[in-house]
Amino acid sequence: MSEVEYFYSAHSAYAYLGSAALIEIAAAAGRSIVHKPVDLNRAMEGYGSTAFRERSVKQRDHFFRREMERWAEFRGVIMPGRPSNHHHSPDLSNKLLIAAMGTGQNVDRLAHRMLEAHWGEGADLADPAALLRIAGDVGLDGQAWLDLADTLDVNAAYATNTDEAIARGVPGSPTYFVDGDMFYGQDRLDLVAWAMKQPFRDTWPLVTK
Numbered sequence: 001m002s003e004v005e006y007f008y009s010a011h012s013a014y015a016y017l018g019s020a021a022l023i024e025i026a027a028a029a030g031r032s033i034v035h036k037p038v039d040l041n042r043a044m045e046g047y048g049s050t051a052f053r054e055r056s057v058k059q060r061d062h063f064f065r066r067e068m069e070r071w072a073e074f075r076g077v078i079m080p081g082r083p084s085n086h087h088h089s090p091d092l093s094n095k096l097l098i099a100a101m102g103t104g105q106n107v108d109r110l111a112h113r114m115l116e117a118h119w120g121e122g123a124d125l126a127d128p129a130a131l132l133r134i135a136g137d138v139g140l141d142g143q144a145w146l147d148l149a150d151t152l153d154v155n156a157a158y159a160t161n162t163d164e165a166i167a168r169g170v171p172g173s174p175t176y177f178v179d180g181d182m183f184y185g186q187d188r189l190d191l192v193a194w195a196m197k198q199p200f201r202d203t204w205p206l207v208t209k
Helices: 013-029 038-049 058-073 091-102 110-121 130-136 145-146 153-166 188-199
Strands: 003-008 031-037 173-179 181-184
Touching: 003 013, 003 181, 003 188, 013 031, 013 110, 013 188, 031 153, 038 153, 058 130, 058 181, 091 130, 091 145, 091 153, 091 181, 110 130, 130 145, 173 188, 181 188
Parallel strands: 003 031
Antiparallel strands: 003 173, 173 181
């Protein structure tokens, strides 16, 4: 089966806004989603982006409030506002996803449920108990993956995903690759759907592995 590569963080607002649409688009195209959770702060630093805390209040208010409100309304997504625990580290949730993939688990529904629980219900993705409840919501027992989340292999895979994101010029979360062509942002999903059917002309050299 053909694939679409998906670089994101399990706590990313814009990954959440596009998550259900991505799963639907990939299924319609007969493609599997290759999940690559990353350390978003390190990936964005490697890209050269301005850290969130260093951006102007006007930019943050527009991009992380008004834009999110509009996209949530457009996509029919429940998004009451920034969770009070959003500043907590997403590392555990990202690594739980990696641990699940390491055992052969398809994590499409689990990743979507994490995003939904965080942004729609305020779940704390740094809380092990919350992650176990989220896994249970999609009929999975997450304890084994939670136990593996801080192992050397999972930490190495997390670092590898992030290093790959930096090497391939990933600007932020979510970023999608279709047959090597990079699309940044959930607002590019129409282009992603198009590319799954037929490649765009020419290529962007920075996305070559």
